[in-house]
Amino acid sequence: MPEGHTLHRLARLHNQRYAGHEVAVDSPQGRFAIGASLVNGRVFESAEAIGKHLLHHFGPDRTVHVHLGLYGKFTEHPRPVTPPQGLVRMRVIGPTHWTDLRGPTACDVLTEEEVDALRDRLGPDPLRADADPGKAWRRIENSRTSIAALLMDQRIVAGAGNIFRAEVLYRLGIPPLTPGRDLDEATWKAIWEDLKELMEYGLRVGRIDTVRPEHEPEAMGRPPREDRHGGEVYVYRRDSQPCLVCGTPVATAKLVSRNLYWCPTCQAG
Structure with a gap:
């Protein structure tokens, strides 16, 4: 299972490539289709990591939460976009790059209240400035x-x-x-x-x-x-x-x- 620094590296990368831009979000596999429809076409506001959890923020009550677990993996690509290969749970397409997510333990959309509950149940993260x-x-x-x-x-x-x-x-x-x-x-x-x-x-x-x-x-x-x-x-x-x-x-x-x-x-x- 990836340790916390890997999620922070992903958050940094996704901020560089997608923050401030409208992105297309899809679920070629279909298992995240409803969640993808809630954020598709929205502005990708920011990404952050909390421990082993990655959050993509799209505005009020629209945060995509990912936990990679043992088998989850993001793959990163420059445009142009190519057809999905394998079981892609979520695809994010921005102006210059696109990202595929496969095999995560969790990939769902959280409300602000649910994001707060996630923060509350986790201990301090040594890589975060707000850690106590x-x-x-x-x-x-x-x-x-x-x-x-x-x-x-x-x-x-x-x-x-x-x-x-x-x-x-x-x-x-x-x-x-x-x-x-x-x-x-x-x-x-x-x-x-x-x-x-x-x-x-x-x-x-x-x-x-x-x-x-x-x-x-x-x-x-x-x-x-x-x-x-x-x-x-x-x-x-x-x-x-x-x-x-x-x-x-x-x-x-x-x-x-x-x-x-x-x-x-x-x-x-």
Whole structure:
């Protein structure tokens, strides 16, 4: 599932290409036909991301909400427009470009009240200027749930996913099963700032890299990581491989139906 920086990159791109212009919106597949008819021909006012949710605003009570889920994907194209290929849930056509959306978990039109409800149920997003990390801390400081599970809960922190969760805990040497209530506020602030730094880098370059300069392939004389997710990481999807810092095999376990990765030595607490 794409992590939050991917949705922010999409919002930035769609603002550049469509904001301020009338756009054609259609649903070649048919599953979004009613929703598309509500915004077709309207001015695309703006796009924004909140965690893993993308919002296309078309005016009062006309916001297209997209959650990509595991299989959703946008494809971007310059004009001229070509016939749909495959199951296109939504097509947006602007003056210079067009966008196809396939396979999302959610694609629907929300009222202003429903958009407000979405904002209210999500935690702070490290990539948003209006984020309040204190809102997350108030949920974490009394929780018996592990910090690894809390960071994946979009009601607590919006946008962080499995990669950012594993990597920020490694970078700060925090045992992933530490209950939230066993952390102090200074540690939470360090987690938040590191999440913000890593996600802002991902937003700029379009990929997740979490290793510090001294642990990059060139500095260590090791081959670059080969993985379909790309990027240089410390522990994510590196189970049983030696830790880049101490050499201990990276451990893995299931936690809340997701794979958790950590170094038993560097994150011993």
